[in-house]
Amino acid sequence: MSLVDKLTFESRGARGCSDSNYAFGMTTCCERVGIVDHELDEFYWSSDTPSSSLSLLEGAACPFCGASRWDLHDIVHLDQVPEHWRWACTSEPRPGSRRVRPLSEHVRELLAFCERVAGPVPPFDTTLFLEMNGTAARIDAGWRVARDALFTTTEFAPRFDRLLLAGYAWVNLSAYGIWQEALVIGVERPREATGVPAGLTSVNYSGPPHTPEASARWSLNLDVVPS
Numbered sequence: 001m002s003l004v005d006k007l008t009f010e011s012r013g014a015r016g017c018s019d020s021n022y023a024f025g026m027t028t029c030c031e032r033v034g035i036v037d038h039e040l041d042e043f044y045w046s047s048d049t050p051s052s053s054l055s056l057l058e059g060a061a062c063p064f065c066g067a068s069r070w071d072l073h074d075i076v077h078l079d080q081v082p083e084h085w086r087w088a089c090t091s092e093p094r095p096g097s098r099r100v101r102p103l104s105e106h107v108r109e110l111l112a113f114c115e116r117v118a119g120p121v122p123p124f125d126t127t128l129f130l131e132m133n134g135t136a137a138r139i140d141a142g143w144r145v146a147r148d149a150l151f152t153t154t155e156f157a158p159r160f161d162r163l164l165l166a167g168y169a170w171v172n173l174s175a176y177g178i179w180q181e182a183l184v185i186g187v188e189r190p191r192e193a194t195g196v197p198a199g200l201t202s203v204n205y206s207g208p209p210h211t212p213e214a215s216a217r218w219s220l221n222l223d224v225v226p227s
């Protein structure tokens with residue numbers, strides 16, 4: 001297993017692809033440490049500017065010492081990873097430790113929450129995520145929103161991962177209701193990120209609005225307008 005946490009590293013600027021797998025590498029010339037993307041053969045050499053990389057395919061000189069003949073060997077033990085790179089390391093999930101949980105887990109918990117507070121969730125075929133921003137407007141029993149604020153689960157999962165690493169104090173996931181056979185989940189966050197550490201962003205759940213008779217109103221009206 002790699003010592004590098006792909007999600008954390010990419011959130012700080014690494015530009016790998018979905019198949020990228022990262023490993024710490026030590027230069028043979030000067031024994032300095034960086035991160036290698038073995039899929040794309042890129043070497044990220046600066047822990048201060050993790051978006052800087054050089055291609056290992058082009059015979060570039062060592063970015064640390066300028067040597068022209070050099071190689072990298074993988075580091076496989078955490079105690080060889082220097083302090084300045086530790087932020088990019090995988091943290092083993094331990095009871096009580098901070099952990100950034102994937103969207104699928106949050107959706108499961110949101111649905112369980114809805115069952116408790118709003119009764120049975122009506123059947124739906126798919127899930128859509130609606131990123132609330134300044135352009136959403138209230139309309140009768142719903143919202144008027146721009147087309148590009150709606151995301152499928154596949155589209156939204158990586159955005160959500162990044163949201164949880166961006167330093168926001170909270171992210172709200174609200175089951176807005178069912179629209180065209182889709183469960184629509186509204187996503188809100190504060191205007192500004194405030195440097196909250198990864199794993200400590202509070203993810204809050206809420207259910208659909210209630211009718212005057214105090215039962216949950218699951219039918220949602222969305223007016224989707226071109227972006």
Ligand SMILES: [Zn+2]
Pocket residue numbers: 027029030031062063064065066067070
């Ligand atoms: Zn070197």
